[in-house]
Amino acid sequence: MSDYLVKQLTDKIVRALPKEKKDIYNYVMRMEDDIEKEVATSAEFLDYLRSEAPHKLAAEHFELTLSELLQIMKDVEIDIDQQLTSMMNEVKWVDCTDFFYSASKKNQKVFYVSLPK
Numbered sequence: 001m002s003d004y005l006v007k008q009l010t011d012k013i014v015r016a017l018p019k020e021k022k023d024i025y026n027y028v029m030r031m032e033d034d035i036e037k038e039v040a041t042s043a044e045f046l047d048y049l050r051s052e053a054p055h056k057l058a059a060e061h062f063e064l065t066l067s068e069l070l071q072i073m074k075d076v077e078i079d080i081d082q083q084l085t086s087m088m089n090e091v092k093w094v095d096c097t098d099f100f101y102s103a104s105k106k107n108q109k110v111f112y113v114s115l116p117k
Contacts, residue, residue, distance in 0.1 A: 005091070005113070006084070013083045017076065024069065025076045028058050090116035 014022060031054050039045045049055070059069035092114040100110045 006088070009084055009087045009115075010080060013080050013087075017079075021072060021076050024058075024062055024064075024072050027061065028055070028069070028073055031058060087116045 014025060017025065035048055035054065036045060039048055055069060056066050059066045062069065064072070094112040094114070096110045096112050097108070
């Protein structure tokens with residue numbers, strides 16, 4: 001499955017989350033993305049998480065305990081994974097190459113992608 005399509009479907013799922021969960025999820029994901037941009041390796045990323053405790057700061061931002069924040073993130077990620085799996089199973093790819101191109105362009109493919117609602 002295309003990374004672009006997975007991202008689009010994931011974004012759709014996140015937009016449909018209840019406001020509190022969506023806000024927490026987006027906040028934490030942006031925070032982790034920012035950290036990822038600052039470090040060079042996964043080991044540095046983990047060291048940063050241990051030393052700076054950004055998830056604890058995020059929990060404080062939302063007036064939650066660290067445990068509550070981590071549980072919400074786990075629940076949201078499970079929900080996203082389940083919905084994404086279901087949506088990906090509903091995606092239909094139809095090869096329309098013959099309809100759009102003549103035999104002279106055999107190295108190009110054209111697909112119609114039907115997305116779930």
